[in-house]
Amino acid sequence: MTIDAWLDLSALILILAGAILCLTAAIGLLRFRDVLTRLHAATKPQVLGLILICIAIALSLRSWPVVAFLLPIVLIQLATAPLSAHMVGRQAYRNGTIDEPNLIVDELADSRRTPPAAGG
Template structure:
């Protein structure tokens, strides 16, 4: 049974390492920001997940597994957030190819025009009409 678990762990480490390698190659080879972000986040996170599962199988220890769970959770939480922030900054800096975008949802959000309606009113419907007080 130990030999089978070790063989599975070896296969998972190899698969995870290959995914991390393809992520690194994709970051170097791809030309635009969205494809680089895709290459940097998706295969890298899955590769790390496979490697962590392989470590848990190879070590066969609950403390090791308990240590790996937060590592995976933090990676799953931070990779999409950082990719979103980098993509948003690339859009604002004009590093994205506008012709390749099918839908540009940020064009309306970043436009300098005020929204329709009275721009001086900041209250909710049914409010007093007075501007909000500083500090709350």
């Protein structure tokens, strides 16, 4: 087998693995019942799946301009997915729409007792 065939095979495997991870993220969004587990399902496998698919595209096309195009996509995804998940989780905590009995550690319990404008 030539090096091109090996690169194509590895790209195929990476695309398949990335697609499976993205599919599990979508299934997790539909199946999980509370906000925190849905956020976990939406961020972790989806970001890894996108990274695997971008690596597969770069291996398949073997072009530096393609890598230069895909690199900002991966970096923006790595920056925005955790930030948006944190914001949604924080708002769900403030609204009281999370499953509090299942929280092992509640680091925000003190901030809930003190109103935000109370200064304390």
